[in-house]
Amino acid sequence: xxxxxxxxxxxxxxxxxxxxxxxxxxxxxxxxxxxxxxxxxxxxxxxxxxxxxxxxxxxxxxxxxxxxxxxxxxxxxxxxxxxxxxxxxxxxxxxxxxxxxxxxxxxxxxxxxxxxxxxxxxxxxxxxxxxxxxxxxxxxxxxxxxxxxxxxxxxxx
Amino acid sequence: xxxxxxxxxxxxxxxxxxxxxxxxxxxxxxxxxxxxxxxxxxxxxxxxxxxxxxxxxxxxxxxxxxxxxxxxxxxxxxxxxxxxxxxxxxxxxxxxxxxxxxxxxxxxxxxxxxxxxxxxxxxxxxxxxxxxxxxxxxxxxxxxxxxxxxxxxxxxx
DNA sequence: CAATGATGGTTGCATTATTAAACTTCATTG
DNA sequence: CAATGAAGTTTAATAATGCAACCATCATTG
Numbered sequence: 001x002x003x004x005x006x007x008x009x010x011x012x013x014x015x016x017x018x019x020x021x022x023x024x025x026x027x028x029x030x031x032x033x034x035x036x037x038x039x040x041x042x043x044x045x046x047x048x049x050x051x052x053x054x055x056x057x058x059x060x061x062x063x064x065x066x067x068x069x070x071x072x073x074x075x076x077x078x079x080x081x082x083x084x085x086x087x088x089x090x091x092x093x094x095x096x097x098x099x100x101x102x103x104x105x106x107x108x109x110x111x112x113x114x115x116x117x118x119x120x121x122x123x124x125x126x127x128x129x130x131x132x133x134x135x136x137x138x139x140x141x142x143x144x145x146x147x148x149x150x151x152x153x154x155x156x157x
Numbered sequence: 158x159x160x161x162x163x164x165x166x167x168x169x170x171x172x173x174x175x176x177x178x179x180x181x182x183x184x185x186x187x188x189x190x191x192x193x194x195x196x197x198x199x200x201x202x203x204x205x206x207x208x209x210x211x212x213x214x215x216x217x218x219x220x221x222x223x224x225x226x227x228x229x230x231x232x233x234x235x236x237x238x239x240x241x242x243x244x245x246x247x248x249x250x251x252x253x254x255x256x257x258x259x260x261x262x263x264x265x266x267x268x269x270x271x272x273x274x275x276x277x278x279x280x281x282x283x284x285x286x287x288x289x290x291x292x293x294x295x296x297x298x299x300x301x302x303x304x305x306x307x308x309x310x311x312x313x314x
Numbered sequence: 315c316a317a318t319g320a321t322g323g324t325t326g327c328a329t330t331a332t333t334a335a336a337c338t339t340c341a342t343t344g
Numbered sequence: 345c346a347a348t349g350a351a352g353t354t355t356a357a358t359a360a361t362g363c364a365a366c367c368a369t370c371a372t373t374g
Contacts (some may be wrong), residue, residue: 012257012266100169111167112300116287130273
């Protein structure tokens with residue numbers, strides 16, 4: 001009667017949610033991508049119970065989203081920073097943000113906008129392109145069975 | 158001691174997660190975007206308990222992600238279909254999918270790839286652009302306080 | 315048109331997860 | 345070296361989840 005795991009699912013959306021699809025993980029990842037790295041920083045920022053935070057940090061490290069490094073201030077404590085796999089979640093955060101910007105009932109309650117660092121201008125909406133450069137929306141897409149992986153070509157003996 | 162709500166949060170990521178950030182909602186939305194619309198279809202596809210499904214469908218309708226319509230087969234049952242607000246979640250599903258495609262440990266277990274319907278070719282990765290057309294990654298972005306909303310200009314009395 | 319089965323739920327109970335608070339341990343500071 | 349703080353762990357209560365069984369309605373068949 002455990003909470004059902006999505007780990008073995010064949011759907012890539014489900015597989016991603018299995019890794020960081022719980023109530024807190026994405027917010028921890030958001031905080032990490034904003035530069036927060038200490039246990040206390042996460043705890044204060046998110047206001048979640050410390051045991052839950054400890055548990056989430058542990059599994060995010062196990063799953064290769066975060067890694068622990070010695071604290072940058074020279075203290076004996078450690079810090080949690082995103083791995084490349086963790087930084088790869090950035091587009092998901094952007095997509096979530098843009099959905100709220102577009103559909104939230106109370107957009108006035110949204111405190112920040114994402115801008116490009118150089119110019120300080122708001123970023124544009126994420127765009128999905130076809131290989132030939134056409135812009136696609138949901139109706140223009142379909143799902144196909146994944147082709148069998150190509151093996152590394154073996155040099156004939 | 159209720160589960161902490163993210164509804165009043167000022168972060169748009171948290172606000173989105175408050176709407177569909179639980180364990181099942183995004184998968185229901187994924188199914189809906191694949192054309193599933195009947196209670197039984199969702200239940201069979203997701204394998205979740207019926208009471209949980211009923212509860213999720215109810216809140217997704219409440220929150221304007223799904224709407225109930227009379228069944229298309231003429232029967233007296235009803236169906237759940239995405240609203241525009243629900244269809245707006247599509248880029249988030251794409252981003253999740255692409256993260257798994259790029260970082261999953263066992264990509265061979267992913268059953269499907271997203272293609273453009275016309276040509277049948279895989280779609281490209283989502284791209285974030287600056288207003289001037291430069292491609293941005295996480296390090297090229299920053300968050301700024303949201304400017305106060307412009308009031309509707311009032312005609313002087 | 316009564317019986318049977320499928321659809322779309324609800325209810326009750328067992329299990330799991332989340333919370334808050336107290337407690338521990340080690341490191342740093344005064 | 346006592347006191348404070350950081351980073352957790354433990355404990356107990358509450359909330360969410362999962363499972364199974366039940367129920368109501370609609371649909372189909374004899």
